[in-house]
Amino acid sequence: MNSWPPVETTVPDRHPDAPAPDTELPEHYAHCFGCGDSVEHGLRLRATAGEGMTVRSRFTVTTEHQGAPGLAHGGLLACAFDEALGSAVGHLLRRPAVTAKLETDFLRPVPVGTTLVIDAHLDGIAGRKVYVSAEGTVEGTTAVRARALFITVDLKHFVDHGRPEDIRRVAENPALLGRSIDVNP
């Protein structure tokens, strides 16, 4: 296995305004497929701030999330990890960031009806590069591992690249966004 993080990093402190351990974290965007309550068959991840640089997320697999009969689709599991890892970056650093690279190791099938518990850990930063990793367990057995590189961006990234009508909808109704990111970090 390659060394991780792959470059020299420092381990940042939790942002002083990061949610305290055991705080239930809000959805970051109502229409997010990973966490949004407005997405009918979305993953609806629920997350809780942990100690240090950790966040615990939970994803319950429903019949809409199948790949093979009775089993979670691997791409949706990767999505759950993207969300869980991004949540750790966003809540603990309170800086906007996007996924540049995401690796997943699928170790065990994840059945419909089970809950995957994803423990994400922020491993280090190097400039704009943020390295995070996570382990997902089902009833105590490791089923999926993932690691990712996020790149911090300014809010202009979303304004420049997002579809104008969606940007407008958020501007008109800021309650669609969670309050976990600093606008001027």
Ligand SMILES: CCCCCCCCCC(=O)SCCNC(=O)CCNC(=O)[C@H](O)C(C)(C)COP(=O)(O)OP(=O)(O)OC[C@H]1O[C@@H](n2cnc3c(N)ncnc32)[C@H](O)[C@@H]1OP(=O)(O)O
């Ligand atoms: C509370 C909030 C919770 C939020 C949860 C959200 C979870 C979901 C998160 C997502 O899914 S985000 C959506 C999926 N990702 C994207 O759409 C990102 C698309 N990619 C981009 O927009 C750009 O490629 C990116 C902003 C990531 C980087 O472009 P930039 O022009 O700003 O930077 P640049 O290309 O110079 O890269 C910066 C550094 O990262 C490195 N880098 C970038 N991509 C890399 C890559 N793929 N692999 C390795 N290194 C990479 C790059 O080499 C460079 O290293 P150095 O600083 O050492 O020169």
